[in-house]
Amino acid sequence: QVKYDHPMLEKILKDTYGCMVYQEQVMEIVRDMAGYSLARSDEVRRAMAKKKKDVMERERQIFVYGGDGIEGAVHRGVDERTAQKVFDQMMDFAQYAFNKSHACAYAVVAYQTAYLKCHYTAEFMTALINSFISSADKVAHYMRYLKQCGIKILPPSINHSEKYFDVQDGAIRFGLAALINVGDSIEAVFEERRKNGLYQDFVDFVKRNVSSLNKTQIESLILSGAFDEMGVKRSQLMEVYDRIFKNAQTDEKRALSGQMSLFDLSGQATLPAVELPDIPEYDDKLKLTLEKQKVGMYLSGHPLQKYAEQLMQEAWSVEKILARAENPETVRDMEGLTVELAGIFSQLKARTTRRSKQMMANATFEDLTGSIGVLIFPAAYEQYKDEIQMDEICRLRARVAVGEETELLLEAVQPYTGPGQKPAWSFKKQEYKKEKTPKPAMVRELRLTLEEEDINKIRAIKNALEGCYEVWGASVKVLVRSTGKRYTLKSVKYSAELREKLENILGMHNIEVI
Known part of the structure; x- marks a missing residue:
């Protein structure tokens, strides 16, 4: 049963089961709850369309308490807490908001393309590939x-x-x-x-x-x-x-x-x-x-084909990792799991980190069942750059990182000698594992756990992370235990100060540093 935060919302959100889906709904909400004019509500819509969070934040005070000739939700009989909660929902909604005609048009296109892909797969994929024909990487993908x-x-x-x-x-x-x-x-x-x-x-x-x-x-x-x-x-x-x-x-x-x-x-x-x-x-x-x-890819054969029987005996394959990472029943077990698998590096792009100017790499690793992205951090790259050879069969050890796209975080690489291989993995650069508290520069992942989707805590987490964002920092992943949902936020620069802020919000036991 749909529950509304305020009776005013029912007639506005009834068609979308209590969820904000269209920009027009937000325009109605600010008019009915806070007394916005048609023109002013359209300004809010434009701010959302251009993802102007700063403009939306300025509107908060006006929406809740009034100002600039607008009455405000509180003066219209809406309690302050509810008004703040509704505006928080509008702020989150602004990240992906579209007008109704735009959303409906996209829904039609999505349905049509899904139908074509299902019933005319070869024709659909042919058209898709031809749209990227000038990109060798896309075609190969x-x-x-x-x-x-x-x-x-x-x-x-x-x-x-x-x-x-x-x-x-x-x-x-x-x-x-x-x-x-x-x-x-x-x-x-x-x-x-x-x-x-x-x-x-x-x-x-x-x-x-x-x-x-x-x-x-x-x-x-x-x-x-x-x-x-x-x-x-x-x-x-x-x-x-x-x-x-x-x-x-x-x-x-x-x-x-x-x-x-x-x-x-x-x-x-x-x-x-x-x-x-x-x-x-x-x-x-x-x-x-x-x-x-x-x-841009192998067509007439595959370098791993002669190893097909041996590879079938391996405990892990790319296909198995991706399948278990996408399965709601096994995804929790896969996050952070260390796996070993055999295959080849089919793509490798080395680059320097922004802060330390050290070499790292993004790679694609494949076996006969599929391909998966591999992130090679500076320590691993420095230690194993000579062993990472394109199109040469090898065995790697890595941790699984589940996100929008599941990938592997490389830990070690060795030449492949067969399915019974017991490599003596060495980790010259991993001394930091002995420390009780990871050094900030070495933190690769920050895992936060919420018991339920509490909008106030989510907002507090975002505020704590504000100002700490860093492209090559630690990835932030949030698990909502009650629903099993997982979210990946922007990477941040980890620090003791940031951890203290998060502990005040979530408690020490709900924060894990990797």
Whole structure:
């Protein structure tokens, strides 16, 4: 049963079950409870729309007690505590408020896209990927998602791919414009194919497109596997493509200038034949590495495939971690849990911290079941930077951090030797664990617990954190024990003073420093 903080709210919030959902509802509340005019209530709406908290805070005194020709809620018979509580709710609501028409339009779009994703998954994902086709990281992200969904991804093909990703027989064919260093100029290749038919072989392709492509683009097409269907090895084409391209350029110049060669007079082909060398294909590791450089991900195989049976014996996998972190029944057990798993680092971006200027990194770790983000703090990065090698199978030890996106906090890395491996993890940089009270600079997480969703305590917590926010500080996570809800707040600079403030609000037993 819906309960209203004041009878005036019932007619305003009845349609949304007592919750503030639309900006128009706030406009009605300030008019009915405090006597705002239509114009003044619209000013409040605009302040909310632009997320102007300072303006909203100034309106508090006017809303509760009156001023500037406004009567105020107290003078209209609303007790002060209720008026403050309602305004607190409006302040929280201002963080995500939209007008009704905007919200309804988004609801329709959300319903439509959800329907399309459910019933036309391949088509929906194809359109989504094409909207990010110029971002290799985004394309790779959604391609991994497709694999997890069981949707087949067809490799790049010079005769069957289009410029953009498209659906072919229920599978998604890789679009050539998504290849690194290829881009929009590939359109000429498709125009030529539509006009004069499929390409017969590599030489035919080069001859017909020599004026529209460069050698860098051709190299990307070769290493991505776009010519694999023609029965030639990538290693062979990489050996000869430069000569074939130069011959094609020479022939084109000769044709444009009206010159004739001995080959023309004798009736032979204008392109001198270039024989493919009798050399082996690249080994799997090199082939996949080169492929990933041009595609942004592995398509024809995976470096971990040969370890598939061993990896199945591991206690943890990426898929298992993410599934348990998303399950309401197991999420509490996962938060802060130390796990060990085997896989490869598929992405690594090192950077310096803002305050100490130390090196740290954000990485992506993947196994055959999925991928997960890994945060590598300076101490771990300094100790294990030599062991963290891209695309090399390894075993890592990390703590699970559950938030908007579950990620791992790296503790150690070692080479992978098998499922029975018992690594002697070393922690040269972890002496701070022996201290009873963590040093402020080493605190990575601040966990707060509320027995129930008490708006006054939540507001007091936010006030305590105000002025302590720091991008690379300790993440703040709040658990509401009665509902099981979890919230992640902005990171803060931890200090004894901050802890004392929080203890006064929550009590010592409801604060945990990691």
